[in-house]
Amino acid sequence: MSTNSFHWDDAIDDVEAIVRSAGHYVRASDDLRPRVLEMASVQRGEEWAQRCIRRVALVVILLATFTTVGRHPLLSSGTTTGHPLFSAELEQSLTRAAMPNVGASQSSWSAVEALTNLRERQAEALRLTF
Amino acid sequence: MVDPSCFAHRVRECTEQLAVHGVAALGSLFDLTSHRLVRFAVAVTRNQHDAEDCVQTVLVRVAGRPQLLAAADSPWAYLLRMVRNEALALARRKLRRVASTGDLTDLVTLRRVDELEQEETFRAVWSALRTLPPEQAEVVVLKIWEEMTFAEIGGILETSPHTAASRYQYAMQKLARKLSKQYRETHVD
Numbered sequence: 001m002s003t004n005s006f007h008w009d010d011a012i013d014d015v016e017a018i019v020r021s022a023g024h025y026v027r028a029s030d031d032l033r034p035r036v037l038e039m040a041s042v043q044r045g046e047e048w049a050q051r052c053i054r055r056v057a058l059v060v061i062l063l064a065t066f067t068t069v070g071r072h073p074l075l076s077s078g079t080t081t082g083h084p085l086f087s088a089e090l091e092q093s094l095t096r097a098a099m100p101n102v103g104a105s106q107s108s109w110s111a112v113e114a115l116t117n118l119r120e121r122q123a124e125a126l127r128l129t130f
Numbered sequence: 131m132v133d134p135s136c137f138a139h140r141v142r143e144c145t146e147q148l149a150v151h152g153v154a155a156l157g158s159l160f161d162l163t164s165h166r167l168v169r170f171a172v173a174v175t176r177n178q179h180d181a182e183d184c185v186q187t188v189l190v191r192v193a194g195r196p197q198l199l200a201a202a203d204s205p206w207a208y209l210l211r212m213v214r215n216e217a218l219a220l221a222r223r224k225l226r227r228v229a230s231t232g233d234l235t236d237l238v239t240l241r242r243v244d245e246l247e248q249e250e251t252f253r254a255v256w257s258a259l260r261t262l263p264p265e266q267a268e269v270v271v272l273k274i275w276e277e278m279t280f281a282e283i284g285g286i287l288e289t290s291p292h293t294a295a296s297r298y299q300y301a302m303q304k305l306a307r308k309l310s311k312q313y314r315e316t317h318v319d
Contacts, residue, residue, distance in 0.1 A: 015306045016274055021248065022255035023275040028168040029182060029238045033160055036186050040153045040193035047194065 137162075141206040148196040156193045163206075164189075167213050169275065173267040174217040176260050178236045180224075184216040210276075211286050214268065258308035266301035273298050 092114075144162055147155040164185060171181030188209065192199050202208035237256065259267050265287070272283045280291040280298070287294060 011306050012302050015302055015309060018251060018309060019255050019259070019270065019274050019305065022252040023169070024165070025239050025249075025252040025256060026169050026172055026178075026237050027239065028164045028185070029178070032164060032168070032182050032186065033157070036160055036164075036189050037153070037156060039186060039190045040156050043190055043194055044153050 138204060138206040141209065142204075145196065145199045145205040148193065149200040152196070153193050156189065159192070160189060163209060166276065167209065170210060170268065170271050171213050171217050172237070173259065173271045174214055174264050175220065176264070176267075178238055180220055181217070184213050184220055187216050188212045204282075207282060207286050210272070211288075214286065254309060254312045255305075258305050258312070261308065262301050262304055266297045266304070269294055269297045270301045270305070 140162055141159070144155065144159040148159055167185045167188070168178070168181050171184045172178060175181045175184065191212070192209070199205045199208055239252075259270065262270070268287065269283055272278045272286065273280070278286075280294045283294040283298075284291040
């Protein structure tokens with residue numbers, strides 16, 4: 001080890017000692033503690049409130065869903081094809097559209113018309129229900 | 131002086147308390163770590179107000195999810211890393227470079243009666259520290275005041291131990307120059 005590096009090591013040791021002595025000079029301000037604790041409490045309250053709101057919303061949604069399913073004739077039936085609102089006309093149109101030898105544009109348009117009619121009848125039925 | 135391994139152990143105990151008791155146990159974690167966290171954050175942000183904002187954000191986040199800290203291998207190192215990340219994020223949000231200044235007017239300092247004679251030295255140290263690039267200043271804080279190894283420092287700063295050691299060496303050279311210059315100026319005057 002050279003003389004210079006020996007002196008440099010000494011200097012580093014001195015600087016380390018000086019820096020170490022100043023470690024506690026800077027500190028947190030007195031108002032930081034109440035600020036942190038208050039913010040943490042507020043955050044906990046907000047999270048608790050959000051959790052409650054989410055649970056209540058979930059219960060309301062579930063209740064609404066079950067009530068609607070239990071009461072509505074369209075949704076409570078197990079299958080739609082047997083329902084009067086699902087017409088034989090639509091069923092025939094869809095069957096025709098699925099057949100490979102039938103003209104594509106004709107069968108598609110008849111299926112569209114049948115679907116439009118069905119939607120109108122469903123809308124009318126829902127208006128009557130509510 | 132507080133044994134660093136003992137301090138890390140106490141931080142772990144506080145963290146476990148926090149995980150069990152929630153916000154009610156945050157006070158003890160704050161009392162144990164706040165001064166050290168603020169000191170570290172000041173080295174990165176070079177501003178007491180920003181440093182305290184970082185520490186506040188981190189501790190409130192920890193209080194909300196204490197399991198994050200409790201699951202860490204070293205909660206103290208994890209806490210320091212959180213503060214550092216928050217300080218860097220704050221600097222990005224403010225879209226400004228940290229000013230290289232030796233001005234200490236924003237700092238909250240502790241003046242003990244028996245150390246009044248040394249206050250000049252303390253101010254010189256902090257003034258010199260604040261003129262260092264933040265990546266060097268944070269290594270100095272972690273090495274000297276937190277008594278960490280370069281491997282531990284590298285883990286917190288997400289860099290290699292070699293890089294941490296190199297930064298420390300550069301920082302000490304600069305500090306030695308600045309402090310000796312200041313010492314000469316003071317004693318010649």
